[in-house]
Amino acid sequence: MEILVISNGHGEDVIALSIIEALKKFPNLSKISALPLVGTGYVYEKANIPIIGTVKTMPSGGFNQEINQLWRDVNGGLLTLTYHQYQTIKQWGKKGGKILAVGDILPLLFAWLSGGEFAFVGTAKSEYYLRDETGWLKSTPLVERWLGSMYYPWERWLMTRLACRGVFVRDSLTAQILQRWSIPVYDLGNPMMDNLLVNPSPTVLSETEPLIILLLPGSRMPEAQHNWQLILQGVQSVREAISKRSLLCLAAITPSFNTVPFQEDLIDKGWNKATHIPQNLAIADPDPIAFTQGQTTLILTQHTYQTCLQLAHVGLAMAGTATEQFVGLGKPVITFPGEGPQFTQKFAQNQTRLLGCSVTLVDTPQQIGNTLTQLLDNPQQLQTIANNGQKRLGLPGAAQRIAHCIINECFK
Numbered sequence: 001m002e003i004l005v006i007s008n009g010h011g012e013d014v015i016a017l018s019i020i021e022a023l024k025k026f027p028n029l030s031k032i033s034a035l036p037l038v039g040t041g042y043v044y045e046k047a048n049i050p051i052i053g054t055v056k057t058m059p060s061g062g063f064n065q066e067i068n069q070l071w072r073d074v075n076g077g078l079l080t081l082t083y084h085q086y087q088t089i090k091q092w093g094k095k096g097g098k099i100l101a102v103g104d105i106l107p108l109l110f111a112w113l114s115g116g117e118f119a120f121v122g123t124a125k126s127e128y129y130l131r132d133e134t135g136w137l138k139s140t141p142l143v144e145r146w147l148g149s150m151y152y153p154w155e156r157w158l159m160t161r162l163a164c165r166g167v168f169v170r171d172s173l174t175a176q177i178l179q180r181w182s183i184p185v186y187d188l189g190n191p192m193m194d195n196l197l198v199n200p201s202p203t204v205l206s207e208t209e210p211l212i213i214l215l216l217p218g219s220r221m222p223e224a225q226h227n228w229q230l231i232l233q234g235v236q237s238v239r240e241a242i243s244k245r246s247l248l249c250l251a252a253i254t255p256s257f258n259t260v261p262f263q264e265d266l267i268d269k270g271w272n273k274a275t276h277i278p279q280n281l282a283i284a285d286p287d288p289i290a291f292t293q294g295q296t297t298l299i300l301t302q303h304t305y306q307t308c309l310q311l312a313h314v315g316l317a318m319a320g321t322a323t324e325q326f327v328g329l330g331k332p333v334i335t336f337p338g339e340g341p342q343f344t345q346k347f348a349q350n351q352t353r354l355l356g357c358s359v360t361l362v363d364t365p366q367q368i369g370n371t372l373t374q375l376l377d378n379p380q381q382l383q384t385i386a387n388n389g390q391k392r393l394g395l396p397g398a399a400q401r402i403a404h405c406i407i408n409e410c411f412k
Contacts, residue, residue: 001411002031004052004092006110008103010219010254011192011321012123013043015399016102018191019121020049022403029407037085037106042256053088056081089114098411105155112158119166119410120159121191121402125150127174128392129353137353149177159183165410168402171392186405189398192321193328196396197310211242211376214312214326215251215298216319218343224254225261227318227338232269234316234336234365239296241369249298250283250308252322259289259300266291271298283307314375316368318343323351327358328393330386332375334360334368355392358385 003023007016013036023029034044035053044051093099093114101107104124111118129150130140147153151174159167160182167185169175175187215235217227228251235249253259263273274290277283277299284307289300301308309326315333317323320342323333333355337345352361362371375381 001029001407002097003029003033003100003406003411004089004097005032005034005049005100005102006037006089006107007034007101008037008106010039010043012103012107013039013041014321015121015123015191016100017043017047017049018194018399019100019102019402019406021047022399023406026403026407035085035088037103037110052092054081054084086110086113092116100406105158108155108158112161112163115163117163117165117411119168119406120164121168122151122174123170123192125174126170126354126392127177128171128356129350131173132356133173139353148180150174151178156181156183159185166405168405171394184410186402188401188405189394189396190328191399191402192325193393193396194399196306196325196329210246210248210297211314212248212250212312213238214308214315214317215249216315216317216322216326217251217253218319219254219322220342221257223338223340223342224257225265227343228262229265230336230338230365231316231318232265234334234368235296235298236269237366237369238316238372239294239369241373245295247296249296250312251298251300252305252308253300253302255302257302259302262300263289263291266298283311314372320347320351323359324355324393327355327389330389332358332360332382332385334362334371334375336362336365336368356388357381358388358392 005016005020007013016034020032023032033050033052034041035051036044036055040055041051089099089110090113093116097116099111099114099116099118100121101111101118102121102123108120111120127150130144131137136145149156158164165184167178167183168188169178169185170190172187175185178185215231217231218224239247253262271291271293274292277288277290283299283301283304285301285303291298309329312331314331315323315326317326317333317335318338327333335348337343337348348361352359360371362368
C-alpha cells in the first residue's frame, strides 16, 4: 500500500508527521510520501519524509483569506502552484495510491479530486467554535446555527463520498455532531497532544519559586517578529505587576528562524545578554540564548519546544497549534490580537471560543500583568482550566490510534 499525505500549514504538517511516524510501524505500508500545500515542508524534510510535487512559500505564509493577501499570493504564483499540486495528487490517485488529507477543506477537496480512496484528519474545525456540551454559544450567529455544524454542507458532502473511508476529528463533541449525517467519523483523539505528558492538575506554586512563562510568537515570518515585539510589552506588564517575584520566560522560537532580530528587539528594550542559563533548568538546547532584566531571565530556545511547554506555568501566546497544545496540558494562556495575517482580532476571538476558559483574551499587552495576577490568585479557576484543557484536546496516543484505524479499517 502507498499513501500520500497532503497538508496545508506548519501545524498541520506537525500533526501529519506524527501520524506518518505511527504508520511506518505497519509492515503492509510499502511507501509513504508527503505534499505540503503551504510552505516547503520543513517538518517533513527534517524527518526524511520524501516530498513529491511542487512546493513553495507564498507571501502570506498561507493565510490569504483577505483579498489583499490573496492578491499577493496570486502575484507570487499561487495559481500555477495549485495547478501543479493538483496534477501531482491526480496522478497519485490514478495509479491507485491512497491519500491522507490533513487540515481543512483544501486538502479534503484535493483528496476527493484525486479519484482515489482517502481519509481526512480535520485539524481546523471544532464544534466548540459554535457550541459547548450545553448548547449553542450566545455569540453563534443564526446562519451558523441554520447550517447545523462548523463543517459546512459542502464539506460534509465531500465526507460522505464513497471514496472517503474515514474522517478523524479533533474532539468528541465534533464527532457527536457529524454522526448526524452519514459520515464515517472516528473519535480517536487529537494527535497534537502526542508525546506530551498531560497532567490535569494545576501546578501549585509557592511565592519563592520563579514563575515560568511560555512565550509563543508564532511560526510564520515576518508576522512572528511583529508578535514578538508585542509579547515583550506583555512581559514588561507582568514584570511591573509581579515586581517582587523572580520570573523565567521561555521563548520557543521556530527552528528555521534567525534569532538575531529577536535578540535585537530584546536589546532595544533594555535586556542584557547573559553568559549562562539557570543551572536547575532542564533544557537540553545546545545553543540557548539567555537575557536578563532585573529579576527576570528570558531564554530563547529553538530545540526544546516540548520541554518549554511542560515546564511553563502560564503562556503568553500569539500562535495556533502551540497554544492549543499548551492548553491541552491543562495550563492557562493569555493572548491578544496582532496585525496578522494569521493572528488577528478575529483569529484570537475564534481561538478563545475553541479553547474556552483556558484562554483569556485581552485587548492590549499592557493588560496582561493585572490579568495574570488575578488568575494566579484564583486556584479554583486554575483547576477548571486544567480540566477544560484535557476535555477539549484529549489524551496522548491519538496518532497511533488513527494510524491503526487507517491501515486496518479505512484502507484494508
